[in-house]
Amino acid sequence: MDFALNEEQELFRTAIRKYMTDLGKTDIARSVIDGKLEVVTRVTAGFAEMGISAIPISEEQDGLGLGALDLVPVFEETGRVLLPGIQLETIALAVPLINNYGTQVQKSNLLSKVAIGESTISVAWYEQNRGLTPKSFSTIAGKTTSGYAVTGTKTLVAVLGNPDFFITGAQTAEGKSLFLIKASDVASRKILSSIDETQQIAQLTFDQAPAELLGELGEATQMLDDALLHFNAALCSSMVGGMDELVHTTTEYAKIRVQFNQPIGRFQAVKHGIVNMKLDLETARSLSYYAAWAVENDTADKQTAVHSARSFISKAYIKAAADSIQLHGGIGFTEELDVQLYLKRARYYENYFGSVRDSRKKTAHSLGWHTKSTKQTPVPVF
Amino acid sequence: MDFALNEEQELFRTAIRKYMTDLGKTDIARSVIDGKLEVVTRVTAGFAEMGISAIPISEEQDGLGLGALDLVPVFEETGRVLLPGIQLETIALAVPLINNYGTQVQKSNLLSKVAIGESTISVAWYEQNRGLTPKSFSTIAGKTTSGYAVTGTKTLVAVLGNPDFFITGAQTAEGKSLFLIKASDVASRKILSSIDETQQIAQLTFDQAPAELLGELGEATQMLDDALLHFNAALCSSMVGGMDELVHTTTEYAKIRVQFNQPIGRFQAVKHGIVNMKLDLETARSLSYYAAWAVENDTADKQTAVHSARSFISKAYIKAAADSIQLHGGIGFTEELDVQLYLKRARYYENYFGSVRDSRKKTAHSLGWHTKSTKQTPVPVF
Amino acid sequence: MDFTFTKKEEKFRSELRGWLEQNLPEGWLKGNRKLPEDSKLYSQFLRDWQRSLYEGGWAAIAWPKEYGGRDATLIEEIVYHQEMVRVQSPPLINYIGIHMVAPTLMQMGTVTQKEEFIEKILTGEQVWSQGYSEPSAGSDLSAIQTTAVKKDDKWVINGQKVWTSFAHVADRCFLLTKTEKSEGKHDGITVFLLDMNQPGVETVPIVQMDGHQEFNEVYLTDAIATDADVVGEVGKGWKVLIALMLHERSGIAAQVFTLEQQFNRVVEMAKAVQVCGVSLIEDPFVEDGLADLYTRINGAKLNYYRNITHTLKNGKPGPESSLDKLLVSELTKELFDFAMTIQGHAGVLMAEEALFDSDMQAQYLASFGATIGGGTSEVQRNTIGERILGLPKDLGR
Amino acid sequence: MDFTFTKKEEKFRSELRGWLEQNLPEGWLKGNRKLPEDSKLYSQFLRDWQRSLYEGGWAAIAWPKEYGGRDATLIEEIVYHQEMVRVQSPPLINYIGIHMVAPTLMQMGTVTQKEEFIEKILTGEQVWSQGYSEPSAGSDLSAIQTTAVKKDDKWVINGQKVWTSFAHVADRCFLLTKTEKSEGKHDGITVFLLDMNQPGVETVPIVQMDGHQEFNEVYLTDAIATDADVVGEVGKGWKVLIALMLHERSGIAAQVFTLEQQFNRVVEMAKAVQVCGVSLIEDPFVEDGLADLYTRINGAKLNYYRNITHTLKNGKPGPESSLDKLLVSELTKELFDFAMTIQGHAGVLMAEEALFDSDMQAQYLASFGATIGGGTSEVQRNTIGERILGLPKDLGR
Known part of the structure; x- marks a missing residue:
């Protein structure tokens, strides 16, 4: 029985935190707000140097062949400073997709470049006024002599740092399928204004864009559902990092801010408010660790582990940021403090690839609540 | 613009409160727990003496011909002391049903007796494992030469004080219909054990019980929906009375109870907890007043007024009682204090003739949210 | 109970409504409600609007007629707020002057102060x-630590103010200073009517989390005031402040009606926005959540009506306004x-790419100010606990 | 990370499971878990059960072998609680003796106290x-105001205790008294090992809101104790109390696993109960609410596992147990x-007429005790804020 990151993982955390501190913590995010997008390229290079982008890539493709648990300290620390960019999309979504469903050639071409920081990949799935698990795409892929040609418009695509490839979903005769499209083959790109200005999202139009099939035709939903377990586990870590920082800064502020001749942390409204944030943080961290462990070990309960974690943490992160603003009082409402950036990031992630309600529904289904056969074991597995 | 009870209504409140105090406040409820059910008969007589049971009955039937607003002080004050009995069922459900749908003969036979305290009437609607608005009844009514004969089993019927009549729902060829059945014609009665021991509920079995049709055949749902507006408005007042008493006693306790050398009301966790109860109480009272006003004046928004009030107050009452137990600490967990009785009463009412979810659904429908045509007025009517 | 308006009140409403239709800025009622972004143009736009209100007799309806008001009843004030919210009128640039400073001066200002300031407040000059x-x-x-020290007949003021609304466009400031070190913590405070147009006053805007700049920091470096600028007595400024705050008798009305309007807008969104061809409002969780919000928002409005009724019957408002403020925010x-x-x-x-309402996201961010400004929710809960429920005073108070 | 058990731990579990199957009261595993209602029979039933545990070597597994324990590891204790919760074993009548009093006496009791009490605690005598x-x-x-005053070599004790669990069946009481008036509020407190079987001790049961009588009021009227009954030093009882409270290293385990079991029971209910032919769990609001509860209950269990890991690595538990207690309750x-x-x-x-589980309503009512007993949630939040987050001490502490 050992429910903690191991020593190596904690050492890795220390290294990443030091790197983030050297980069000025949230300065990177604020640079993006100021339009200095080049910082993101620098971070990608730094990530490669530290071996972060190589973590989930197998040794054949110049990676480290490590698992989801090794990403926990990485994304907690990047989440702590609101690191902008598409690290999550590349490392925790595109890589598992290519790893699990790509051909040998695709793996060789794409993954080793990701590992050494020469490539980033984003995912273009969402279409306007459709759900996150659409029943069909209006984007369509037609067969060509050399592969496929994709036509349609995707939106809310994360594009910060200019990814080289997009994994996109399109309708084929065989059903919804995934394709790889070179960024240079995108017909047009329109940057959209987002509540989280530390990120950059765009609407992409494909016009007969040359596309390579990823995985089997008609299997898009199943492939994405599977890869999203990796993504959501990593996203949870990122949100936990943000929550941890919020608890920390709010606590420190409550110790030094004096009103009515008392540090405000002495007032129970403030003290208990921070304690409630702390309780949520602990639960969030436990759930995120367990989700990563379940993904790494491909356990039978990994669906439950990931979706339940996501359902809790998406909501708890927003609440932590909102409460932190309130507990900071007037200064918390200013652009000067970082706490508002955490709120905007939390909001940005709230419904990313699925809502809280979606996650709860998936939790219920994965627990077999809607099938007559499944029975709970009376004693918890542990 | 005058949003308050009028002077007469407030005077009436004072009189009823005095009467309840003379009866020993919650002593009446505790007597019922101890099996001394005769207290209920005494209360019925007292009600008649004070003219309470005559309020909504027209002058033709020896009543006072007053409206829903005049019942507000009555039920706030009976709710405040958790008065046991079926006053709500008789005065705010059976009376409106008979008044609106009964024949002249039924009105003459039944209502004047209610007015002078010689009769109480309960409603037997619920069947086991059915919703509160069942699609069909397993209880059936067959035509006989002199009227109808009803056969079936009803449950969760409020019977404290032995009502003389039951209004019940049964299936006929023409659809769900309402019938009047004499208590003496009930085949068997089984008292059920309830979380609120100050009330008495029973399972009733009808075996070819002679029944008189009330209103038109097949109209049970519509009649009940309409009469439940009266009932729910009155029920809301009763719950507001309970909440008011909870806020009062909890506040007083927080002023005198000393821990850590401080009256506990000085601690923000306690102070703000009580303030939150107070906020809910104010909202509950406003909503219940407005609901009663809308029913009395038969306004276009009466559905919205009543269902929205009920949806809020059912939940707020439970929360107020639960929070009051917590704020009282250990003593709040004992049978000695009344606060637990309020919790049990609140729970008893939570789903009575409809859940919070049901009330919200009805609120949404009455506001026309699901029809394309309805449009909100930009300026509130007031 | 009676929720109807008298004929006189209805006449008042239709008079105002007619005036607004004629006098609101060009295109306003058709939805063209964008204010100039440039600070000077913004200020000029709002000054023009106040001038227009003044000329129509709608700038300060609650003021006595002798000062240019209408002696409006409380209900007329409420009607006024309803109508202003309904048309989403431009903000009143001299809100503080009209609703707070002038009534306070009428009550406790010197003859000179009344003459010098009240009319200029009304006209927006x-x-x-x-x-x-x-x-x-x-x-x-x-x-507070801002000090005012008497030197040769002048008061020399030093310190820093924050959250100073309208300071960047203001001519005068209702300023709280410390003039004596004192035992009692509410003693030694003095209120000045500070002239903002002087070298010792520097104004720096505060950027809010929603990007707006409605408030300012004000740096006071040897700023000068005279005895004629003191309101009430020297050292008794706390009383003046309390008096000023009590002057907003219809204060919460605009917020109550705005909240209701915002709610209706969210319902419109839930009806209009479709995912895979189905309106959001058809989702039971959306329906349920909105019904709950409807109920509580309507409850808050009804609470306000009960409090107004109370005020009408008692002739003065009770502490219940902190209850309204807390609920509404x-x-x-x-x-x-x-x-x-x-x-x-x-x-x-x-903004332009928003799913439904170009302003919804900004309003979300702005909403965080509601439970902080004008007294945090924590302070409101203390006030309610102590003043309404009579619970013991908090630590440090 | 590793959630598996060692072979040794699994062996421990199967040994215990085997023993339980053989030794639980007649019919227990088949669901016949009703305890006698008569107070004497109830007490005898539980004493028999503890005797049985003792004879099997399962009464005090964490105790050192020299005192008749098993020197169980923390993980073995957790396995023990899992199994006990799984079979919903009868309550341990001498819980306080085994988990709190005896370990404290082992640490700071006199030789005589150890000899006189520890074995009798273990056997249930x-x-x-x-x-x-x-x-x-x-x-x-x-x-506390209960006083112990020395008179002729005896301590004479007067006062009233409340929430005294097991007092109606107990032979001895671990009693907190005031022996000196003192400045420091934790000074002057003395702990006695009071003999309950004496005229000066009167026990009156407290009826809880769920109808149960698990606690008592104890009236002490010239009750007598001797110097030999004092634990630690006279006047230093606060230290003894703290030591005693720290002895429950696996304290929250049973509650964590019980909560999980109760949750599973509610899910079973939601599947089994039908309204108009449809299971409750098919209602999206029921599904959503249960998924939320599942997540947070599982999160609380996982928090507990993290805290255990921490304890295993650091050799002693941290203040995190107040976090577990708060969340679980x-x-x-x-x-x-x-x-x-x-x-x-x-x-x-x-009860018998219940929709699904004859105990569900009673458990609901009993749940209100969870956030009061053993330190209210308010006190837990203070402890977490001050001891874990380092926030300033509360008013009056």
């Missing part, structure tokens, strides 16, 4: 700001939080 | 109660509140 909060004195105003936050959630991932889109 | 709280000393134990309340709501109006039915 002179715009006022308020200078209470400081970096170390937010919820606890008694902790918390509900505003909850409403927009819910509105964000139901929009799904497309809810991150702002 | 001597049942112990705890006497801390008083009517005026609930959350604030330092405010609040979730217990929430779970049953939700379980009540989803049952609809039939949820008011109790």
Whole structure:
């Protein structure tokens, strides 16, 4: 029985935190707000140097062949400073997709470049006024002599740092399928204004864009559902990092801010408010660790582990940021403090690839609540 | 613009409160727990003496011909002391049903007796494992030469004080219909054990019980929906009375109870907890007043007024009682204090003739949210 | 109970409504409600609007007729707010002057102060700001550190104010200073009517988390005031401040009606926005959440009506206004939080790209100010606990 | 990370499981778990059960072998609790003696005390109660008023205790008294090992809101103790109390696993109960609420596992146990509140007439004790804020 990151993982955390501190913590995010997008390229290079982008890539493709648990300290620390960019999309979504469903050639071409920081990949799935698990795409892929040609418009695509490839979903005769499209083959790109200005999202139009099939035709939903377990586990870590920082800064502020001749942390409204944030943080961290462990070990309960974690943490992160603003009082409402950036990031992630309600529904289904056969074991597995 | 009870209504409140105090406040409820059910008969007589049971009955039937607003002080004050009995069922459900749908003969036979305290009437609607608005009844009514004969089993019927009549729902060829059945014609009665021991509920079995049709055949749902507006408005007042008493006693306790050398009301966790109860109480009272006003004046928004009030107050009452137990600490967990009785009463009412979810659904429908045509007025009517 | 208006009140409403239709800025009623972005043009636009209100007799309806008001009843004031909210009228640039400073001067100002300021406030010739909060004195105003020291017949003022609304456009500031070191923490405070147009006053805007700049920091470096600028007595400024705050008898009305309007807008969104061809409102969770919000928002409005009734019967408002403030501000936050959630991932889109309302996301961010400004929710809960319920005083108060 | 058990731990589990199958009271595993209602029979039943545990070597597994324990590891203790919760074993009548009093005596008792009490605690021959709280000393134990005064070599004790668990069946009480008036509020407190079988001790049961009588008021009227009954030093009882409280290293385990079991029971109910032919769990609001509760209850269990890991690595538990206690008790309340709501109006039915589980309504009522007993949630939040987060001490502490 050992429910903690191991020593190596904690050492890795220390290294990443030091790197983030050297980069000025949230300065990177604020640079993006100021339009200095080049910082993101620098971070990608730094990530490669530290071996972060190589973590989930197998040794054949110049990676480290490590698992989801090794990403926990990485994304907690990047989440702590609101690191902008598409690290999550590349490392925790595109890589598992290519790893699990790509051909040998695709793996060789794409993954080793990701590992050494020469490539980033984003995912273009969402279409306007459709759900996150659409029943069909209006984007369509037609067969060509050399592969496929994709036509349609995707939106809310994360594009910060200019990814080289997009994994996109399109309708084929065989059903919804995934394709790889070179960024240079995108017909047009329109940057959209987002509540989280530390990120950059765009609407992409494909016009007969040359596309390579990823995985089997008609299997898009199943492939994405599977890869999203990796993504959501990593996203949870990122949100936990943000929550941890919020608890920390709010606590420190409550110790030094004096009103009515008392540090405000002495007032129970403030003290208990921070304690409630702390309780949520602990639960969030436990759930995120367990989700990563379940993904790494491909356990039978990994669906439950990931979706339940996501359902809790998406909501708890927003609440932590909102409460932190309130507990900071007037200064918390200013652009000067970082706490508002955490709120905007939390909001940005709230419904990313699925809502809280979606996650709860998936939790219920994965627990077999809607099938007559499944029975709970009376004693918890542990 | 005058949003308050009028002077007469407030005077009436004072009189009823005095009467309840003379009866020993919650002593009446505790007597019922101890099996001394005769207290209920005494209360019925007292009600008649004070003219309470005559309020909504027209002058033709020896009543006072007053409206829903005049019942507000009555039920706030009976709710405040958790008065046991079926006053709500008789005065705010059976009376409106008979008044609106009964024949002249039924009105003459039944209502004047209610007015002078010689009769109480309960409603037997619920069947086991059915919703509160069942699609069909397993209880059936067959035509006989002199009227109808009803056969079936009803449950969760409020019977404290032995009502003389039951209004019940049964299936006929023409659809769900309402019938009047004499208590003496009930085949068997089984008292059920309830979380609120100050009330008495029973399972009733009808075996070819002679029944008189009330209103038109097949109209049970519509009649009940309409009469439940009266009932729910009155029920809301009763719950507001309970909440008011909870806020009062909890506040007083927080002023005198000393821990850590401080009256506990000085601690923000306690102070703000009580303030939150107070906020809910104010909202509950406003909503219940407005609901009663809308029913009395038969306004276009009466559905919205009543269902929205009920949806809020059912939940707020439970929360107020639960929070009051917590704020009282250990003593709040004992049978000695009344606060637990309020919790049990609140729970008893939570789903009575409809859940919070049901009330919200009805609120949404009455506001026309699901029809394309309805449009909100930009300026509130007031 | 009676929720109808008298004929006189209805006449008042239709008179105002008619005036607004004629006098609102060009295109306003058709939805062209964008204010100039340039600070000077913005200020000029709002000064013009106030001038227009003044000329129509609508700038200060609650003032006595002798000062140019209408002696409006409380109900007329409420009707006024309903109508102003309904048309989403431009903000009143001299809100502080009209609703707070002038009534206070009428009550306790010198003859000279009345003559010098009241009319200019009404016409909008002179715009006022308020200078209470400081970096170390937010919820606890008694902790202010800005000093005013008498030197050769002049008061020399030094310190820093924060959250000073309208300071960047204001001519005068209702300024709280410390003139004596004192035992009692509410003693030694003096209120000045500070001239903002002098070298010792520097104004720096505060950028809010929603990007707006409605408030300012004001740095006071040897700023000068005279004895004629003192309101009430030297050292008795706390009383003046309390008097000023009590002058907003219809204060919460605009917020109550605005909240209701915002709620209706969210319902419109839930009807209009479709995902895979189905309106959001057809989702039972959206329906349920909105029904709950409807109920509580309507409850808050009804509470306000009960409090008005109380005020009408008793001739003066009770402490219940802190109850209204708390409920309305918390509900505003909850409403927009819910509105964000139901929009799904497309809810991150702002401004022109927004899913439904170009302003919804900004209003969400702005809502965080509601439970902080004008007394945090924590302070409101203390006030309610102590003043309404009679619970013992908090630590440090 | 590693969630597996070692072979040794698994062997421990199967040994215990085998023993339970053989030794639980007749019919227990088949669901016949009703305890005798008569107070004497109840007490005898539980004493028999503890005797049986003792004989099997399962009464005090964490105790050192020299005292008759098994020197069980923390993980073995957890396995023990899992298995005990799984079979819903009868309560341990001498819980206080085994988990609190005896370990404290091992640490700081006199040789005589060890000899006189420890073995009798283990066998169940001597049942112990705890006497801390008083009517005026609930959350604030330092405010106790029960006095012990030395007269001719005897201590004469007067006062009233409340919430004294097991007092009606206990032979001895671990009693907190005031022996000196003192400045420091934790000074002057002395702990006695009071003999309950004497005329000066009167026990009156407290009826809880769920109808149970698990606690008592104890009236002490010239009750007698001797110097030999004092634990540690006279006047230094606060230290003894703290030591005693720290002895429950696996304290929250049973509650964590019980909560999980209760949750599973509610899910079973939601599957089994049908309204108009449809299971409750098919209602999206029921599904959503249960998924939320599942997540937070599982999160609380995982928090507990993280804390255990921490304890294993650091050799001693940290202040995180107050975090576990707070979460588990609040979730217990929430779970049953939700379980009540989803049952609809039939949820008011109790006992035999209950919709699904004859015990569900009683458990709902009992859940209100969870956030009060053993330190209220308010006190837990203070402890977490001060001891874990380092926030300043509260008013009056």
